[in-house]
């Protein structure tokens with residue numbers, strides 16, 4: 001993280017003009033820390049103000065803040081960013097403070113927050129605080145509750161965090177374009193009592209979908225349904241960090257959905273309950289066990305479980321097309337079709353042409369196919385047993401004994417105790433018995449149905 005001092009100095013004339021920041025004065029505009037990479041930052045423990053148990057943002061970070069006369073002050077800068085979706089592909093997005101999504105904002109119930117928003121986009125914007133109970137004029141709906149933030153200007157939002165939970169922020173200005181470009185972030189309000197529903201590891205991410213044609217870098221913002229990159233915090237597998245957790249930790253994963261479709265988020269080897277929605281905490285008596293939680297569009301669910309089963313557990317969206325990268329959907333099914341020689345003949349005309357295999361598509365997980373610049377294989381990632389044939393909204397929860405309390409480093413692949421891995425049957429296969437084999441062709445008696453049910 002480096003500071004934005006250069007930017008502040010370079011634009012001082014336009015930036016510290018009379019119209020902005022009236023209440024607090026230009027001199028007290030807080031720094032806007034920025035970040036250039038997609039590495040998962042360690043939890044940001046509070047140095048001042050009420051204590052809380054911070055979250056860890058998947059491939060992201062939390063925005064530092066400062067206290068000013070009882071107000072917690074943050075500074076978001078809306079701006080074009082470059083985001084690596086996974087090694088091999090970088091997208092031109094819009095985001096906040098150097099990255100898309102923007103940094104996670106963490107505060108505590110009862111906090112008075114003041115959020116400065118500077119607009120460095122090529123068009124106007126606003127910020128809406130999704131799920132927060134606040135005064136109408138702070139709600140961030142351009143034209144309805146405030147004038148839009150013009151290019152180059154800074155607006156100030158001030159409100160008290162009345163209830164704890166999991167929320168998000170995103171523009172309510174040219175929404176289709178600005179959200180399709182990646183403008184969003186998590187907003188966490190911790191309970192006043194740090195012991196309330198406490199967990200040992202608390203993760204957060206926002207889901208976004210992009211349509212970026214192979215070889216391009218800027219999303220097609222007019223796309224409504226046919227996206228080819230399904231992301232968690234604007235990353236796709238194998239670019240999404242694993243979630244390392246200590247055996248028997250209480251774990252929470254807060255998932256916000258800003259795509260155009262629902263995502264059934266599924267975990268292996270454990271069951272969970274939904275502990276929070278964007279409306280608040282779910283009472284314990286109203287929770288039931290699940291292994292998939294469907295997260296509707298524009299909604300948030302925080303799942304909670306005890307990580308009592310050691311291993312590397314798949315954690316993914318259960319829509320099979322959402323665990324693929326950059327795939328075209330107009331590929332014909334070739335299973336069972338003998339098309340030997342066809343691909344070779346087409347290849348003479350279109351050198352990189354490839355057909356779906358007649359045995360399925362699994363071969364593509366291993367194949368080293370030449371790809372255009374700046375795109376990702378549809379199925380990729382390799383594990384200790386070979387190709388994982390995944391992409392998109394997929395990662396691994398790594399449950400391990402003996403991790404240190406705040407150790408979020410990847411512990412590597414799970415070492416299975418002897419005799420606990422599925423194995424090949426090497427005995428003799430019994431001869432296949434077919435129905436009727438013993439007596440020759442089966443006899444079929446057909447009887448015409450009569451009137452009524454007697455016959």
Ligand SMILES: [Cu+2]
Pocket residue numbers: 230262263264317318319322393
């Ligand atoms: Cu999905």
